[in-house]
Amino acid sequence: MRSITKLICGGLLATAVSSALAADGQAIYQKGGSNPGAIACITCHGPEGMGMDAGGFPHISGYPAEYLNKQIHDFRSGTRQNPIMLPIANGLTDEEALAVSQYIASMKSPKTPEVTRAKKPEGEGETLALRGDWTRNIPECVVCHGPGGVGVGTSFPPLAGQHPSYLKNQLHAWKNGTRKNDHADLMGHIARALTESEIDAIAQYFSGLGK
Known part of the structure; x- marks a missing residue:
């Protein structure tokens, strides 16, 4: 059998x-x-x-x-x-x-620089990307998305070099609940804790890594 x-x-x-x-x-x-x-x-x-x-x-x-x-x-x-x-x-x-x-x-994808958490962050976007804000239970972006946001495995996509408008749209989608396809609402929790200026800063930071 x-x-x-x-x-x-x-x-x-x-x-x-x-x-x-x-x-x-x-x-x-x-x-x-x-x-x-x-x-x-x-x-x-x-x-x-x-x-x-x-x-x-x-x-x-x-x-x-x-x-x-x-x-x-x-x-x-x-x-x-x-x-x-x-x-x-x-x-x-x-x-x-x-x-x-x-x-x-x-398809070929542009190479992006590797930025580790050892780097001293400058500005709001890079600080959140590399350090997070644990006073609000916001983990650093790179802990899941890898050094410099290059992506990890099949669950955490690359962020480096992505268009800022798309990154902002997705963070807003997580925040307002129109996107909810992550595990245990991890991204929803993070997005809801971010201010509008922080969303913009994170998007601009990762977009700039691909330039």
Whole structure:
């Protein structure tokens, strides 16, 4: 019985992998998915995946595929809310979502400087990024997002070099509850504790690391 179960599970896994491979991630990124609602990612995120600050569209090239795929599913479920991404996420099949996530992850991303907590912070944004404010139970950003906000694993995305408008929009989304796809409301707690000037300072700090 165990052998049969292993064969079945192995067959299902092979089918999922082959389905993902059958979907062309590059074509989806550049031309859109099979459903007309899933418009091409290049429309908002640009040919190199660098996004557009003026429109609030984030830089996504080089982000972990697992993280990107999860965000697509979170837009579907409503734990992330965005009127542009909702129809796209709903229009993509699971195989297309995985394939385009893998393609975006393979795209080159600019190198950013590594800034450790050993650096003496200057200014409000860098102080919160490197030291936090434990009098208000606000941990330093780099404790989760890594030195200089380069990103850690598949759960904590890069912050360095991200557009300031996007960073500010996401902190506001965590703060007002329109984004709630983190573990144990960690980001919600942090965002609600930040003032508007602190949100702006953090966004400007991490954005500047990619310049």
